């Protein structure tokens with residue numbers, strides 16, 4: 271019985287078969303149980319011998335079964351691992367990645383530059399109050415310079431901001447000068463009632479800059495703008511300041527960069543004069559400071575507003591501003607970024 275059991279266990283290759291063997295040999299109705307049950311009919315001398323033998327056989331078989339089970343389990347795991355193996359050397363499926371919009375590449379680049387100079391990046395609402403967009407910026411209701419920026423009005427007092435300059439007023443109002451100077455930029459979308467063509471868009475971007483402290487001069491403005499122009503267009507670039515007019519700066523300037531290879535409308539002018547206009551700037555008007563509760567006898571500084579769309583057009587020779595919002599993948603794909 272002992273040998274027969276061991277032999278069968280050795281030949282069993284499935285769990286189920288092993289279970290059958292266990293029931294057959296060790297179960298309640300199996301020969302061993304019967305033998306042990308029959309002990310009562312044996313003599314006192316025979317009893318311990320038969321008992322010991324039956325126990326050994328039972329333990330032996332039980333152990334053999336446990337062993338065989340373990341082996342079967344191991345084999346099963348090994349087989350599972352073998353079939354589920356991943357071939358890491360197989361080429362993966364390529365995912366088509368989008369690209370960061372060329373305008374945002376320029377904007378992020380300029381932001382990073384100014385963060386490095388210790389400026390704070392501030393955001394303002396695109397749906398703005400007339401109060402901040404115009405009045406606080408020294409443009410009262412009947413001011414003729416309002417005509418410079420054709421406005422989408424939502425109501426008498428609410429409009430789509432025409433410039434990022436209202437963020438100057440919002441930030442000035444809140445700034446606590448006892449904690450130090452104010453240095454901020456504010457990137458974002460602006461809106462103007464314009465008929466869209468190659469060089470006009472009803473929606474474009476600006477980055478506003480504002481620095482207010484006790485001894486800021488126009489030389490600081492020029493240095494900052496020169497650095498910006500060279501950062502974006504290359505170190506050989508020059509800038510030039512021309513007198514201009516904005517209600518919120520005095521004196522006001524328009525800033526040109528020296529020409530270089532570019533395409534599009536802007537470059538016709540560029541080739542003719544050697545310069546191309548890229549932004550407006552100036553020394554912050556005392557009314558703007560006073561409107562926001564800042565003492566203009568103590569504090570002053572500069573502000574600028576630059577157009578990332580213009581920058582991108584010049585940098586990459588893009589000749590139609592509408593490309594920026596048409597979302598044609600063939601256009602966008604050309605600017606893979608870093």
Ligand code: PHE
Nearest residue numbers: 433435516550551573574575
């Ligand atoms: N807000 C002006 C514009 O949109 C640009 C500007 C900003 C000019 C700051 C001077 C100072 O035309």
